[in-house]
Amino acid sequence: IGFRDVWMLLIIGACTWIAVRIFYLLYRSGKPLYNRSPGPLRTLIVLGSGGHTAEMMNLLSAMDLHLFKPRYYIAAASDGMSLQKARVFEDSLNGEAVGSCRFEQIYRSREVGQSYITSICTTLIALIHALRLMISIRPQVILCNGPGTCIPLCAIAFAFKAVGMRWSSIFYVESIARVKRLSLSGYLVYKLRMADVVFVQWPQLKDKYPRANYVGRLM
Amino acid sequence: DDGSESGRRVVFVTVGTTSFDKLVGAVDSEDVKKALFERDYTHLVIQMGRGRYLPSKCGGEDGGSSISVDYFTFSSDIAEFLKSASLVISHAGRSGSIFETLRMRKPLIVVVNEDLMDNHQTELAEELAERSHLFCARPHTLCETISSLHLDSLVPYEPGDAKPVAKVINRFLGFTDE
Numbered sequence: 557i558g559f560r561d562v563w564m565l566l567i568i569g570a571c572t573w574i575a576v577r578i579f580y581l582l583y584r585s586g587k588p589l590y591n592r593s594p595g596p597l598r599t600l601i602v603l604g605s606g607g608h609t610a611e612m613m614n615l616l617s618a619m620d621l622h623l624f625k626p627r628y629y630i631a632a633a634s635d636g637m638s639l640q641k642a643r644v645f646e647d648s649l650n651g652e653a654v655g656s657c658r659f660e661q662i663y664r665s666r667e668v669g670q671s672y673i674t675s676i677c678t679t680l681i682a683l684i685h686a687l688r689l690m691i692s693i694r695p696q697v698i699l700c701n702g703p704g705t706c707i708p709l710c711a712i713a714f715a716f717k718a719v720g721m722r723w724s725s726i727f728y729v730e731s732i733a734r735v736k737r738l739s740l741s742g743y744l745v746y747k748l749r750m751a752d753v754v755f756v757q758w759p760q761l762k763d764k765y766p767r768a769n770y771v772g773r774l775m
Numbered sequence: 776d777d778g779s780e781s782g783r784r785v786v787f788v789t790v791g792t793t794s795f796d797k798l799v800g801a802v803d804s805e806d807v808k809k810a811l812f813e814r815d816y817t818h819l820v821i822q823m824g825r826g827r828y829l830p831s832k833c834g835g836e837d838g839g840s841s842i843s844v845d846y847f848t849f850s851s852d853i854a855e856f857l858k859s860a861s862l863v864i865s866h867a868g869r870s871g872s873i874f875e876t877l878r879m880r881k882p883l884i885v886v887v888n889e890d891l892m893d894n895h896q897t898e899l900a901e902e903l904a905e906r907s908h909l910f911c912a913r914p915h916t917l918c919e920t921i922s923s924l925h926l927d928s929l930v931p932y933e934p935g936d937a938k939p940v941a942k943v944i945n946r947f948l949g950f951t952d953e
Contacts, residue, residue: 774935
């Protein structure tokens with residue numbers, strides 16, 4: 557047995573292991589956690605411009621925030637308003653809900669109207685940046701509401717799961733502006749089963765995508 | 776409740792940060808201004824954003840026999856204008872501005888910009904129109920919509936509640952209701 561054979565065995569072994577993990581994950585995806593560590597969960601919140609952030613703030617206001625901390629807010633680098641809104645929201649909290657929080661910016665995979673060729677380059681840069689952030693944050697819960705910024709983060713969280721690192725529950729809430737069709741992010745997250753729970757805000761989407769959850773609107 | 780002191784009923788037109796000359800032009804047309812005046816609106820305020828079409832200002836000098844028109848490009852406090860309006864005519868824009876107007880219980884006509892590609896924002900406006908929370912129109916049908924306006928047919932929009940979503944998340948994570 558020569559070097560090449562050993563390498564081949566290692567690569568086949570690794571691929572098989574990852575394939576098994578992915579099948580296991582797809583099977584487990586969407587099933588509630590049963591082995592959660594006690595105490596509050598490290599939560600990553602992905603913010604998007606405009607309506608997205610407003611909806612996310614509505615959701616956070618309704619949650620038991622003392623169970624979700626510390627909180628990490630990520631917004632696209634080109635979006636200044638969203639992190640500011642998040643800061644204002646955190647400042648308005650009191651009691652047990654208050655926790656340490658961090659505000660980060662991430663490069664966008666693709667700006668609106670950007671050519672698809674340069675988009676590949678920027679997506680790679682965004683992926684690397686997202687990877688560094690995810691390794692630094694290691695969230696147990698990821699909340700996102702639709703902007704393209706969440707795709708690299710969700711993909712990386714899913715990849716982590718595939719190799720057995722850090723089990724994060726991913727919750728994706730499709731924007732209220734999506735009534736009849738899912739956004740590109742929503743479609744990817746739903747079809748590739750990257751999110752554990754996908755929420756839609758209109759019954760028509762629930763009819764079209766049966767695995768989605770419809771429990772009313774955020775706004 | 777339109778806060779009309781001394782019978783002042785304002786129609787507020789807003790295009791946000793976009794350029795929507797077709798809407799501004801339609802609103803500034805004689806037909807639409809006449810239709811608004813006949814429905815007892817006294818003032819027309821146009822927030823024209825990045826558009827190039829300039830409406831013609833007029834103070835209703837002809838003894839109050841036509842609607843008085845004013846316009847500006849941007850404002851840092853659109854909410855104030857929404858608050859004092861009796862009717863809001865808006866571009867389809869961001870869902871946030873539509874819900875802001877609905878929360879204030881203001882009658883709202885959303886005008887779709889047909890020149891925009893990927894008009895997914897119209898899905899929301901059309902759904903809300905179907906549920907009678909607002910009216911939907913195109914720039915060329917605006918006059919007709921205004922003439923046949925039935926404000927009584929509008930159903931107030933009840934704000935959504937994020938609690939059910941939070942509950943599903945809690946259950947998934949194994950947090951029992953305390």
